[in-house]
Amino acid sequence: MKLRRRTKFFIAASALGIAFLAIVAWNATASMWVRIATSVVVYRLDPQLPKSETGDGAFPIRPYESWTPILEQRLVTGADATAIRKAFLTATESEAGGALCHEPPYGLAFYCGPFEIYRTSVCFECNNYYDWYRFEYGWRTFSPRASELLDVLNGILPLDAPRDL
Secondary structure, three states: OOOOHHHHHHHHHHHHHHHHHHHHHHHOOHHHHHOOOOEEEEEEEOOOOOOEOOOOOEEEEHHHOEEEEEEEEEEEEHHHHHHHHHHHHHHOOOOOOOOOOOOOOEEEEEEEOOEEEEEEEEEOOOOEEEEEEOOEEEEEEOOHHHHHHHHHHHHHOOOOOOOOO
16 A cells, blocks of 8 residues: 555654654653643642552652542632742752651642643652652752742641641
């Protein structure tokens, strides 16, 4: 069977497009996904409660392969979502080291339309979050400006709010 020139071009262009998307996914970082988010679900977590190995009513802590109970969650759109996005991007501009407790008071799920595009938990004690990079989960450290992110999140779901257990 002889393929037309236009068909050959389409096949070659499709293969190049798939290769490009694979390279982008391989090198995708938090900032790449968070920049295009249109909404955010903020989760208030309780890392002091026992962790489970299933996701029922819990938020994943991927590098530990465990789940932390969710106390409350809120969908955030508009100006509040933009504030979270900007504060997260500002806080993640660092590669400095931090402690390794990772007992996150918050989890974040970023969405572009109906699609979840990025999910992480954030810990302000050890000053880090987990990231999906080159097809594996790893720890990333916040910059010293992470307090802005804590303030924004605490304004949406206060840490001292009563627990809904």
